[in-house]
Amino acid sequence: MTEGQLSALGGFYLLVMIVLFIGACVLVNRFFGDRIRYNQRRRQVERQLNDYEVNSSIVDDILRDRRK
Numbered sequence: 632m633t634e635g636q637l638s639a640l641g642g643f644y645l646l647v648m649i650v651l652f653i654g655a656c657v658l659v660n661r662f663f664g665d666r667i668r669y670n671q672r673r674r675q676v677e678r679q680l681n682d683y684e685v686n687s688s689i690v691d692d693i694l695r696d697r698r699k
Contacts, residue, residue: 632640
């Protein structure tokens with residue numbers, strides 16, 4: 632094989648690898664994407680609930696101090 636043919640073969644190999652990588656990403660997203668998004672949303676809701684609990688406890692402490 633000449634140098635040009637080897638270079639073309641390497642370019643084709645690189646293109647095939649990129650296509651396979653993108654295909655793998657699409658498959659992972661299709662099969663696991665819903666679970667990943669569900670877990671992210673669940674963690675976000677848990678953080679918001681925790682923030683709400685912390686904020687309400689701070690307000691309760693402030694109101695309790697004002698009553699004294």
